[in-house]
Amino acid sequence: MNSRLKYIFVLVCLFVMGSTSSYASSEEHSSEGEKSLNVKELILDHLADSYQWHITTWGDHPIVVSLPVIVKGENSGWNVFSAARFDHGHSAYKGFYIAQEGDYKGKIVEKNASGDEIRPWDISITKNAFALLVCSIITLVLIMSVARWYKKNSTAESPKAPKGFIGFMEMFIMSVNDDIIKPCVGKNYKKFAPYLLTTFFFIFINNIAGLIPIFPFGATVTGNIAVTLVLALFTLVIVNIFGTKEYWKEVFWPEVPTWLKPIMIPIEIVGVFTKPFALMIRLFANILAGHSIVLGLVCLIFLTVKLGVAINSSMTVVSVVLTIFISFVEILVAYIQAYVFTMLSAVFIGLAQAEPHHAKKHE
Template sequence: MKSLKNNIRRYTWLLLLIFIPMLSVSAQESKGNGGVDVKNIVFGHIGDSYEWHITTWGETHISIPLPVIIMGNNGEWHMFLSSEFHHSPTAKYEGFYIAKEGQYEGKIVEKDATGAEIRPIDLSITKTAFAIIFNSVLLCIMILSVSCWSKRNPNQAPKGFVGFMELFIMDINDNVIKACIGKGYERYAPYLLTAFFFIFFNNLMGLIPIFPGGANVTGNIAITFTLAFFTFLITNLFATKEYWKEIFWPEVPMALKPIMIPIEIVGIITKPFALMIRLFANMMAGHSVILSLVCLVFITAAMGPVMNGSMTVVSVFFGIFMNLMELLVAYIQAYVFTMLSAVFIGLSKVEPHHAN
């Protein structure tokens, strides 16, 4: 019981340490305009950018500039740090600038001969791209260290972190991948395990509000689209003939075939589409709710000390509750994506039906 109380106390302090920087960031962003722009704060944190904003100290914005790699309309490549936009009095560098409004808002643009804004070929290392690289390298170090330990100590039972990771990996491999795919699951286990830990680790890093965490990687639809697209390719490229037969010539009465064939074809697309939207919507919504709860503290500041004090307690309480929920959701979403991907792959391995 004493150990349980100590663990609860440690986790409570950890959540407070995670939550307090969120309060300070929102407080800094609420200064200067006499109010809180909730939309700007929420979408500013969950959106992508060309720099990694740390905090604002007085009038000074503390950010980490990221590399900008673009090819202009004239075919020339340009490489520089995003801080160059802030050093220029016109917020332009070599003819490029970040659009403040319009269809390219928040993106690097230039003007053509007619004066219209156009997008260059943009291969810049944005906040999301940097987070993917950083988190992937960190994840590889963790997994490879576990693998190296197991190779060096083949006859020794793992303990501590190595034992936990081995248990974690075997649980997903045996109870999800093997159970859903069945025979020949080993061929697909590397991809599915990679997808699970990539999603799970990025979900966890996204809950940390300060550098190097806080990037909304799995709440970016381009990332979830890519993951779902890989599942789509693996499912359909390695499918059996019986799988395609059930799609283009299902075993139903002839009168129903004109109806069933289009439905089956649409189902090929809707399965990965559901994977993409489910992960994207859940992770983006979780970040948005937590940030909105934080903003309540500053929205109610003008309503008097009684209202502000009571709403601050409510906001912090529900913010910690949502952080706990997001820890659970971080695992559930990775688990669900891996399980459904394994199910779709398993369904594509269907064998011919033999009559008894």
């Protein structure tokens, strides 16, 4: 047991050192010309989406993976090319370039006939999009491998009890199904279990992948509000499409005194949208905050460089120790946030499955 803990601790330390070196290389690049470190800008740059995946810097040469750019310009139509054409954002290609400031900072823009910067139709495979595809493939492979084993085992002459990876996945899946979905949704839980299980594993795998600073992982996918928005919209659609008549009656004609109905009806209607909104913000804010804390702790090393060797050395130790601690906490948070999102989605779906009071009495 002790050897396993040591092995896990060494892995986490390597991840932290890898991420620290990545941040350090970016800081060194940004500090050319004796510029002071802008912590806010550094953190936002690392958390932002991009068209190239910066892995590390070897000497003065940055090692990056250039992703495909797919844009439709105002006059040039559709164009497909590598992000390497932008030379890390310093060059333009076919009239397209990456804005360095303004509302479109970090995004591909072009200039119209009036000379104003405008956004083309942009469906490029960015860092977050690529990480999303990788994690989606991993999720599919994991789930389909389990499903394939059970399909083969069900037709075998002598079925075997699952063990190893399959046994672990069964325990994981059944814990989510029995502890979250079944009690929160109610008797119709089997109808919604596929969606809720998929949501849980999708969020969990993306959260864990975001903690691994090795290509093709390390992107803050669930810290992107567009991703959490889509997940919340799925829950919103499912809740309201499969909502019962009693659910809609409680929204548009709640059982309250008549004089309270003009007040309660707008509140209930607003509540239909605030529930998924809370899902979106909760997941986005918690994941983004965790990554921001880690980046902020790493920045302490560089902020204290000018305060002397003693202070800088002590702050470096404090920074590394706290970063390792937060990394362990983030592993727990990765599970908790997937758990909470799935649980709240199941609760909202369960509330939408409300039945008439007389039907509940007959059960």
